[in-house]
Amino acid sequence: xxxxxxxxxxxxxxxxxxxxxxxxxxxxxxxxxxxxxxxxxxxxxxxxxxxxxxxxxxxxxxxxxxxxxxxxxxxxxxxxxxxxxxxxxxx
Numbered sequence: 001x002x003x004x005x006x007x008x009x010x011x012x013x014x015x016x017x018x019x020x021x022x023x024x025x026x027x028x029x030x031x032x033x034x035x036x037x038x039x040x041x042x043x044x045x046x047x048x049x050x051x052x053x054x055x056x057x058x059x060x061x062x063x064x065x066x067x068x069x070x071x072x073x074x075x076x077x078x079x080x081x082x083x084x085x086x087x088x089x090x091x
Contacts, residue, residue, distance in 0.1 A: 060075065
């Protein structure tokens with residue numbers, strides 16, 4: 001299982017948890033497992049065609065998956081995934 005850190009803005013969809021476990025051999029499979037277990041996250045993370053929304057940043061062991069293989073990036077059992085939706089606002 002891969003450890004997935006959940007930012008405060010998404011924690012209401014995962015019963016307030018800061019971190020959850022998800023399975024899969026790629027980032028895409030891990031995200032799919034997460035969305036399957038917590039369907040409310042689907043619209044916030046994924047486009048209708050199954051890609052990541054452009055405002056969602058995903059890091060695997062501290063590396064942005066955009067500079068790796070996006071959703072096809074391989075994931076090992078003890079890897080850590082961080083999901084960070086971009087925040088806007090302020091002055």
